[in-house]
Amino acid sequence: MASLLESALPLSHSVSSSLTSSSSISALTCLFPTNVRTHNQLLHPRSISYPKKPLVCQLALDEASFFEPPKAEIIGSLKIKLLSAVSGLNKGLAASEDDLRKADEAAKEIEAVGGPVDLSVDLDKLQGRWKLIYSSAFSSRTLGGSRPGPPTGRLLPITLGQVFQRIDVLSKDFDNIVELELGAPWPLPPVEVTATLAHKFEVTGSSGVKIVFQKTTVKTTGNLSQIPPLEVPQLPEALRPPTNRGSGEFEVTFLDSDTRITRGDRGELRVFVIS
Structure with missing residues (x-):
């Protein structure tokens, strides 16, 4: 009888024996034809009509391997997204409310993936000359951002150029x-100047920075570059505002x-x- 069963169901036996031997398989479900074999059919194998289509087996694996992109690759793509969000906004001077929202959301994505900043470990990364490409404060249309400052545009003939932090x-x-x-x-050409606002800084907490104003130096450039800084x-101490702006x-x-x-x-x- 055992040999008869093996000859009657060769496909299911071979599939199950080969698949169950693999350590990566936790379950095997085979969908058999709906016409169940009777005892008489098992005794007379020639009367068995085998299905024309092969048995359909559904395998459940113990584990599936998902390859997550490296963190640096994810941050790189998020940087491109942020740069795209702030490009064409003239450092934020031309930003609308929708532009401000998109830039903030793109920045939050990078902050979430990058994790908390620890300047006690990464202070050296602050070193250098940094170019400002976006400030949400400039959307107020003043050079002081959210603080008082000279307006840009038609009221005063001041055009903002590049902004750096050294x-x-x-x-x-x-x-x-x-x-x-x-x-x-007219007919005098515009005057190009570079203003340097010197500060001293100290680290507060793990990622905070406090800057203290020292002095402002103005240097003409372009055709008047020969003029010394x-x-x-x-202002005298008595006339200075209570808070150092x-x-x-x-x-x-x-x-x-x-x-x-x-x-x-x-x-x-x-x-x-x-x-």
Whole structure:
């Protein structure tokens, strides 16, 4: 009888014996034809009509291997997404409410994947000259961002050029460098100047940075580059505002070798790339 059963069901036996021997298979379900063989058919194998289609077997594997892209590759694609979101916004001066939302969402994606920043370990990554490519504060249409500052546009003939941050982790120097073009009465050409706002910085907590204003230096460029730098005098102590408007705090929310994202004490989102 055993040999008869083996000859009657050769396919199911061979499939099950070969598959169950594999350690990667946890379950095997075979869908047999609906016409069940009777005892008489088993005794007379020639009367058995085998199905024209092969048996359908459904396998359940113990485990499936899913290959997740490396973290650096994910961050690289998210950087491209962020750069696409802020491109064409003139550092944020031309940003609409929808642009602000898209940039903020793209930055949050990078921050989530990158994880918390620890400047006690990665302080050296701050070193260098960083170019500002986006600031949500510039959407207020003033050079001071969310703080008081000269307006851009028609009220004053001031055109904002490139903005940089120069950071020296050894001397704790933190300079904001702003290129400006000042309009002049016709037929005089516009005056190009570079203003350097010098600060000292210190790290607060794991990812916070506090900057303290030192001085402002203005240097003409272009046709007037031969003029020596001019240090802008500060107001007398008695006339200074109670809070130093040149100082501030921000948190570094993402930092690697070529990209830095910060969020200011007034909610400003800023994106820098190494230059």
